[in-house]
Amino acid sequence: MEELHTHYHYFSNEEGDGYEIYSCEYPDVKGYGDTYEEAMDDMKRNLDRYLQRIKGEKMEAESLMEQAIAAYDAKDFLKAKAIWESLSNTNTDAMVNLGTMYVKGFGVAKNIHEAFTLFDRAASQGHEVAAFYLGGMYENGIGTSPDAQKSIQYYTVAAEADMATAQLKLAILLRNEDILNSMKWMIKAAHAGESQAQSLLTYVSNQAEASDINVAFRMMDESSQRAKVEMVISENLAPILASDGGGVELVNYVSGDAPEIWLRYLGACSGCHLGPTSTAGMILEQFENVIDKKIVIYLW
Incomplete structure (x- = not known):
C-alpha cells in the first residue's frame, strides 16, 4: 500500500480514551482504536476493503461497458441504452455514449436537450470528448443558445487533452480575437495530423x-x-x-x-x-x- 497521509483525533468517552484516524486521500475511510497504532491498523484494514470494493466496481463497470459497446455495434440499441443508463450516474463514458444515442436517435427518440444535459454532466467531471461536443453545441446553438465564449471554453478543455479536431476548431474561433493562441493551436493540430489544419497552415x-x-x-x-x-x-x-x-x-x-x-x-x-x-x-x-x-x- 502506498504511503498514507493521515489525520487523527484524540477523544474520550464513557469507555475511555481512544484515537480516530482517517486518510487525507480517502476521508470517509476511518479507523478506531484505544491506541494510535490500533487505530492506524484498523484504518488500513478498512482502507484495503474500500479499495478492493472500488476495484471490483470498476472491473464490473468496464465489463458492462464492453457489453454495451458490443450491443451497440450489433445494433442492439435497447440493450446498449439499458446498460449505459445503469452506469450513467457515475460513469462519464456512459454519459457520453448515452448522450450520443439521444443525438442520433438510436434506440431512443432524438432528444438534443437530454444529450446536452448528459454531455454537460460528463464535461463537469473532466471528460474531454463531452467538452468537445459541448463546444460544438455552443458554437452552433444546438440544444442551447449560441455562445462563442463557452464554445471556446469547452474546446480549450478538449484541445488541452490533445484532441486535434478541437485544436483546429479553437484555432479558427480565436483567429480574430487572439491570433497568437489561434496559431498555437493550429500548429499543434497540423503536427497532430489534422488534415484541415494542414491544408490551412x-x-x-x-x-x-x-x-x-x-x-x-x-x-x-x-x-x-x-x-x-x-x-x-x-x-x-x-x-x-x-x-x-x-x-x-x-x-x-x-x-x-x-x-x-x-x-x-x-x-x-x-x-x-x-x-x-x-x-x-x-x-x-x-x-x-x-x-x-x-x-x-x-x-x-
Whole structure:
C-alpha cells in the first residue's frame, strides 16, 4: 500500500480514551482504536476493503461497458441504452455514449436537450470528448443558445487533452480575437495530423538541408533576433507583397536551434501559399538571405 497521509483525533468517552484516524486521500475511510497504532491498523484494514470494493466496481463497470459497446455495434440499441443508463450516474463514458444515442436517435427518440444535459454532466467531471461536443453545441446553438465564449471554453478543455479536431476548431474561433493562441493551436493540430489544419497552415523550412548557421544572428539575444525578423518584414517583404495588395505580420518568434517565425497573411496574400514557387517560398528565401537558413516558418 502506498504511503498514507493521515489525520487523527484524540477523544474520550464513557469507555475511555481512544484515537480516530482517517486518510487525507480517502476521508470517509476511518479507523478506531484505544491506541494510535490500533487505530492506524484498523484504518488500513478498512482502507484495503474500500479499495478492493472500488476495484471490483470498476472491473464490473468496464465489463458492462464492453457489453454495451458490443450491443451497440450489433445494433442492439435497447440493450446498449439499458446498460449505459445503469452506469450513467457515475460513469462519464456512459454519459457520453448515452448522450450520443439521444443525438442520433438510436434506440431512443432524438432528444438534443437530454444529450446536452448528459454531455454537460460528463464535461463537469473532466471528460474531454463531452467538452468537445459541448463546444460544438455552443458554437452552433444546438440544444442551447449560441455562445462563442463557452464554445471556446469547452474546446480549450478538449484541445488541452490533445484532441486535434478541437485544436483546429479553437484555432479558427480565436483567429480574430487572439491570433497568437489561434496559431498555437493550429500548429499543434497540423503536427497532430489534422488534415484541415494542414491544408490551412503553410509550413516552409530548409532546416533539414541547412548545414551552416548565421553565427552573428544566433549570438543575439531573443529580443534582438525578433527585431531583426521585424526588419525583414518591413523592409524586404512589405514592399514586395504590397504590390499584390497583401502582406504579412509577425505573430510570434521562437528562438532555438531552428528558430520559428509565425506569420499571419494579410489581404490578398491570404490565398497565396499554394505551391513551391508561391509567396511562401519567396518569404522563406527573404528570411534565409538575411536571418538564417536553418529556420522554420509557419504562415496562416
